[in-house]
Amino acid sequence: MQNFTFQNTTKIVFGKGTEEEVGEYTAKHGSKVLLHYGGGSIKKYGTYDKVVESLEKAGVEYVELGGVEPNPKLSLVKEGIELAQEENVDFILAVGGGSVIDSAKAISVGYFYDGDVWDFFTREAEITEALPIGVVLTIPAAGSESSDSAVVTKMEGMYKRDIGSELIRPQFAIMNPEITFTLPNYQTACGAVDIMAHIMERYFTNTENVELTDRLSEQALKTIIKNVPVVLEDNEDYAARAEVMWTGTIAHNNLLGTGREEDWSSHGIEHELSGIYDVAHGAGLAVVFPAWMNYVYQHDLERFAQFAVRVWGVDPDFKDLEWTARQGIKRTKEFFSSIGMPVTLEELDIPADRLEEMAQKATENGPIGNFVNLDTEDVLNIYKSALK
Structure with a gap:
């Protein structure tokens, strides 16, 4: 180790109805806030009204900026910076x-x-x-609610890059699994x-004697x-939704x-897919991660065999460790x-004509x-291995 x-340092406020407490928690940190959100779903399903009512009850002023898209764009970030400064x-x-x-x-930095602001993403x-x-939180997926990182896409050049700092770790995250009842199944599966992927980026390591975090990750x-198929079958299963939501936080809060040592190559490879083709990040990872596994598993057959046995319940072949390792990769894919995710670039409608460009961009810094x-x-x- x-x-x-x-x-x-993120305070987690978890459970039913907790979004109604947002005004109380916000008032501890500010008196005038930028209320930032995406499309119309939070208004359609009532979350927006509950948040605004809570802010007003707590005496917190707010200005709004909606319109965030999946794979958030630098252009809206800059608009948000200007609005926040003006107000x-x-x-x-x-x-x-x-x-x-x-x-x-990104707006905060x-x-x-x-x-x-792009200077932070290029390390300048x-x-x-x-x-x-x-x-x-309305979607359990990225773990950004308590992480120290963020990813933004710059359309000029189609670059998707990240920043990291303790200064951007949220002060609090309010997490009510009920809010996720209305998520489309595809979005739930992408999040899963x-x-x-956040767990596996950490699990596949060269560091020895990490039994505790191995077991936690597994x-x-x-x-x-266990729980994602349950929520795909019954969108309003609170117990299963709660398990998924809390696991999403634990997966990316650095614990x-x-x-x-962590890996993170699969995320880097996927970022070029979603940066150019604007595919859902989770869908891209569903294609990239098994392809990465098949490419590198022989580097540490024992770890991949452990993954197969402990995570997927593969009955090990003690005379053929490679077979056991490959079974874990097969079951992951x-x-x-099975949960509706693509597992090839063809399924994402991504052609082969820009693979070299993406590979060069993914490794432009080494x-x-x-x-x-x-x-x-x-x-x-x-x-290439992920094409079909």
């Missing part, structure tokens, strides 16, 4: 899923910066100040894959595998990565398909990944 420092807000409240939260985080500037953020994966370092040719091979 490696040395580590773990800190997560002198002192807090940002994100009501939505990972895209809304990430957009809010751009608020105090005189240059182009360091984050030294940010507006505080709060969250009302994203959650599993159980988190099994929780998703599962403590003391171990089959599970993604090889990616820690479990196995992947150069441009490696990434291209993974894309």
Whole structure:
């Protein structure tokens, strides 16, 4: 196990009706907020009205900026920075899923910066100040409600890049599983894959003697595998929705990565897919992760065999560790398909004509990944293997 420092300062407010408490929690951090959200779903299903009523009851002023799309765009971030500065807000409240939260985080770091906020995403500037953020979570997926990272897409050049800083970790996250009852099944499934990917990016490691976080990661994966089919069958199963929502937070609040080297190449490879083709992040990961697994599993057959046995319940063949390892990869891919996710680029309607471009962009700053370092040719091979 490696040395580590773990800190997560986000207050989690979890359970039925908790969105009605947002005014109380917001008032502890600000008096005038930017209320940031996506499309019309929060208004259609009543979440918006509950949030606004709670803010007004607590005496919190607010200005609004909606319109966040999946794979949040830099253009709206810049619009949000300008609005926040003009209105002198002192807090940002994100009501939505990972895209809304990430957009809010980008606005928060751009608020105090005189240059182009994209400088933070290209590492040309360091984050030294940010507006505080709060969250009302509507989609369990990205884990952004308590993470220290955010991802934004710049349409010019079609780049999808990230930032990271303790300064953008939300002050609080209000999480009511009931809000997720109205999610379309496809969105729920995309979120499930994203959650599993966050866990697996940490699980596949070269660090030895990490039994505790191995076991925590395995159980988190099994929780998703068990409960996602339940919520796809019954959208209003509160118990299963609650398990999925809480696992989504644990998957990306840094706990599962403590003391171990993390990988993150699959996310880097997928970001080029969603950056250019604007596919749902979870759908892209459902294609990329099994392809990555098949490309690298021989690097550590024992770990992949452990994954197969402990997570998927594969009956191990002690004379053929490779067969056992491949069964875990097979079952991962089959599970993604069973919940309605694409598992090939063809299913995403992504052609082969830009694979080289994506591989070059994914590795423009050098090889990616820690479990196995992947150069441009490696990434291209993974894309090619995922075509059909």
